[in-house]
Amino acid sequence: xxxxxxxxxxxxxxxxxxxxGVTGAEIAASIGPGLAKAALAAEVNGEPWDLFxxxxxxxxxxxxxxxxxxxxxxIRHDAAHVLAMAVQDIFPKTQVTIGPAIENGFYYDFARxxxxxxxxxxxxxxxxxxxxxxxxxxxxxxxxxxxxxxHFEKMGEHYKAELIRGIPPGEDVSIYFxxxxxxxxxxxxxxxxxxxxxxxxxxxxxxxxxxxDSKNAQLQRIYGTxxxxxxxxxxxxHRLEEAEKRDHRRIGKELELFTFSPDVGAGLPLWMPNGMxxxxxxxxxxxxxERKDGYRRVATPHIAKDALYLRSRHxxxxxxxxxxPLDIDGEKYYLRPMNCPHHHLIYGAxxxxxxxxxVRIAEYAQDxxxxxxxxxxxxxxxxxxxxNDAHIYCRYDQAKEEFINVMRLHARYYDLMGIxxxxxxxxLPDTANLEKxxxxxxxxxxxxxxxxxxxxxxxxxYIEAKGEAAFYGPKVDFMIKxxxxxxxxxxxxxxxxxxxxxFGLAYVxxxxxxxxxxxxHRAPLGSHERFTAFLIEHYxxxxxxxxxxxxxxxxxxTDRVSEYxxxxxxxxxxxxxxxxxxxxxxxxxFSGERMQRKIREAQTRKIPYxxxxxxxxxxxxxxxxxxxxxxxxGAMPLETVIARIRQEAENRHDVAE
RNA sequence: GCCGGAGUAGCGUAGUGGUAGCGCAACCCCUUGGUAAGGGGUAGGUCGUGAGUUCGAUUCUCACCUCCGGCACCA
Numbered sequence: 001x002x003x004x005x006x007x008x009x010x011x012x013x014x015x016x017x018x019x020x021g022v023t024g025a026e027i028a029a030s031i032g033p034g035l036a037k038a039a040l041a042a043e044v045n046g047e048p049w050d051l052f053x054x055x056x057x058x059x060x061x062x063x064x065x066x067x068x069x070x071x072x073x074x075i076r077h078d079a080a081h082v083l084a085m086a087v088q089d090i091f092p093k094t095q096v097t098i099g100p101a102i103e104n105g106f107y108y109d110f111a112r113x114x115x116x117x118x119x120x121x122x123x124x125x126x127x128x129x130x131x132x133x134x135x136x137x138x139x140x141x142x143x144x145x146x147x148x149x150x151h152f153e154k155m156g157e158h159y160k161a162e163l164i165r166g167i168p169p170g171e172d173v174s175i176y177f178x179x180x181x182x183x184x185x186x187x188x189x190x191x192x193x194x195x196x197x198x199x200x201x202x203x204x205x206x207x208x209x210x211x212x213d214s215k216n217a218q219l220q221r222i223y224g225t226x227x228x229x230x231x232x233x234x235x236x237x238h239r240l241e242e243a244e245k246r247d248h249r250r251i252g253k254e255l256e257l258f259t260f261s262p263d264v265g266a267g268l269p270l271w272m273p274n275g276m277x278x279x280x281x282x283x284x285x286x287x288x289x290e291r292k293d294g295y296r297r298v299a300t301p302h303i304a305k306d307a308l309y310l311r312s313r314h315x316x317x318x319x320x321x322x323x324x325p326l327d328i329d330g331e332k333y334y335l336r337p338m339n340c341p342h343h344h345l346i347y348g349a350x351x352x353x354x355x356x357x358x359v360r361i362a363e364y365a366q367d368x369x370x371x372x373x374x375x376x377x378x379x380x381x382x383x384x385x386x387x388n389d390a391h392i393y394c395r396y397d398q399a400k401e402e403f404i405n406v407m408r409l410h411a412r413y414y415d416l417m418g419i420x421x422x423x424x425x426x427x428l429p430d431t432a433n434l435e436k437x438x439x440x441x442x443x444x445x446x447x448x449x450x451x452x453x454x455x456x457x458x459x460x461x462y463i464e465a466k467g468e469a470a471f472y473g474p475k476v477d478f479m480i481k482x483x484x485x486x487x488x489x490x491x492x493x494x495x496x497x498x499x500x501x502x503f504g505l506a507y508v509x510x511x512x513x514x515x516x517x518x519x520x521h522r523a524p525l526g527s528h529e530r531f532t533a534f535l536i537e538h539y540x541x542x543x544x545x546x547x548x549x550x551x552x553x554x555x556x557x558t559d560r561v562s563e564y565x566x567x568x569x570x571x572x573x574x575x576x577x578x579x580x581x582x583x584x585x586x587x588x589x590f591s592g593e594r595m596q597r598k599i600r601e602a603q604t605r606k607i608p609y610x611x612x613x614x615x616x617x618x619x620x621x622x623x624x625x626x627x628x629x630x631x632x633x634g635a636m637p638l639e640t641v642i643a644r645i646r647q648e649a650e651n652r653h654d655v656a657e
Numbered sequence: 658g659c660c661g662g663a664g665u666a667g668c669g670u671a672g673u674g675g676u677a678g679c680g681c682a683a684c685c686c687c688u689u690g691g692u693a694a695g696g697g698g699u700a701g702g703u704c705g706u707g708a709g710u711u712c713g714a715u716u717c718u719c720a721c722c723u724c725c726g727g728c729a730c731c732a
Binding site for chain 1: 727
């Protein structure tokens with residue numbers, strides 16, 4: 001028999017019971033003033049519920065307080081409503097659209113002819129604070145769908161009306177009132193605007209397309225951040241400041257890693273000597289690791305005729321995103337946007353036996369893509385980049401194992417660099433948007449199944465995402481976030497069932513007949529540009545010894561030891577490191593500055609080792625070792641230090657200093 | 658590409674309808690110093706580029722280039 005009571009479980013394990021029709025607010029108040037104050041919303045039988053909404057019989061109630069993790073989202077959602085209220089107060093002709101809670105805050109999209117200015121933002125924020133201060137009560141009404149449409153149309157809220165039209169006919173919609181202002185909303189909302197608190201701030205204005213589609217009108221989005229209290233807000237703002245210091249664009253300038261010039265063009269980086277060290281070390285790492293995994297290196301041209309990209313279908317799918325072709329003697333030559341077709345031609349240049357597969361072809365290869373100007377961002381998103389590319393041509397029965405091997409290669413790199421903040425995404429086609437993908441439903445399914453079973457077998461956790469596949473097949477993307485919070489695919493592992501058709505790629509089987517191959521496209525180190533950008537932020541510019549542009553700086557204290565300093569430098573430059581590119585990367589600060597100043601200089605350059613040399617060291621053939629962390633290791637024999645730095649470089653230690 | 662903002666010395670910045678300062682860096686001099694900024698001096702700018710308005714533009718207007726914050730895109 002259904003109970004006519006509402007039961008609530010308390011944190012101490014006790015249960016309480018109330019008559020049906022009671023509200024969450026009343027329950028909270030009856031338990032104690034502390035809870036009444038902290039209560040923000042509720043869950044009734046697992047459903048989000050307003051505190052002011054009567055609860056029917058036979059219900060399980062959970063009160064959500066300011067301390068609960070859900071509180072942040074609730075505060076942000078209410079703040080978005082108050083933002084819309086404030087905007088319509090000040091700019092009455094503005095139409096509202098949607099305004100969700102997001103990570104760290106909220107936004108609301110408005111339709112208004114004039115853009116909001118910084119001054120407008122300040123006025124709006126001030127008005128929001130007044131609305132919160134006024135503590136306006138919230139009310140919820142349920143309207144028939146058609147009535148709601150007519151109502152909002154009459155108000156001139158055409159976007160709102162359109163939203164409601166998306167709700168199936170016959171259904172009711174809920175409308176939330178804060179004072180007299182009201183909005184279509186699923187809720188829940190607080191009993192009054194005062195519950196939001198004042199720990200919020202409007203941050204910026206931006207354009208955003210209606211329904212996220214660039215074919216639609218552009219709206220004006222106002223972003224804000226909101227927290228449970230001032231302390232959280234301050235902490236967030238502090239985190240932003242700290243993130244700014246790690247921004248690869250800033251560190252790239254400070255450490256002279258790369259630069260750009262308007263005369264070269266947007267998105268075309270110029271790598272400076274310090275940045276080039278990182279590129280070379282990454283490439284050498286790839287060379288070593290790929291050799292272990294049976295890859296062989298090739299080199300291919302940066303341009304090709306249109307015939308190649310017509311055949312690969314890239315011109316069909318990406319013409320607008322390619323640099324316009326060079327027209328020479330009636331032939332069109334494109335800067336290559338990727339390397340797959342070139343590698344396919346190498347595979348196709350010879351006949352391959354089933355015994356010989358998989359064939360693995362690798363190249364750190366330069367590509368050019370005419371990316372939309374607005375999307376360019378430092379080294380993260382560029383128009384010229386060098387990819388850690390390779391293509392694996394294998395039999396169908398080898399595809400899963402090869403895919404797993406590539407996943408393990410990714411893991412080796414990520415472990416080596418201590419990269420943990422990422423997730424893997426199985427990128428699948430969007431069945432609702434098929435013109436972006438090759439129309440081969442069966443092959444899509446098979447390929448996705450191969451990847452799924454490879455992921456399952458290797459045990460790496462991943463999520464699935466529709467609409468993120470390449471046109472030629474599904475893939476696993478490694479997603480990271482830059483310090484400023486933008487998400488990027490940093491590495492990729494793709495399964496291609498198309499190339500075998502477009503390029504006639506095959507192998508000769510035991511039966512003497514030709515069979516199709518799978519092609520795995522993979523770039524575990526992504527491109528030099530994006531990967532270095534990520535590593536700069538990951539290490540905040542304090543690279544481990546193997547990547548550090550300068551591994552050690554010699555700091556002579558007086559001119560009396562200049563000769564000894566030069567000897568030390570020479571000895572270190574001569575020390576062979578196994579990659580054979582050079583000796584240790586060392587320099588000497590011969591400036592006339594004081595030692596303290598020289599140390600500061602080395603420190604701001606984030607040089608891992610400082611080798612201080614004075615009379616004592618010159619006499620004893622030692623160097624006084626200081627680490628970038630500030631740790632002083634004292635005087636050590638020169639050979640001991642050299643052995644240590646060399647070992648760190650060769651083993652690619654990610655040293656805890 | 659779209660919406661908005663910005664561009665002043667290598668870097669960070671101030672400022673104005675009458676052709677520009679400051680800090681750091683650079684260079685020189687003094688200081689020879691023991692683990693994060695010693696002192697003094699010198700030099701360095703077609704104020705992103707082009708056009709327009711004006712007696713006069715770095716300042717106002719327009720176009721372009723580049724960057725920044727979003728959106729869209731991302732093989």
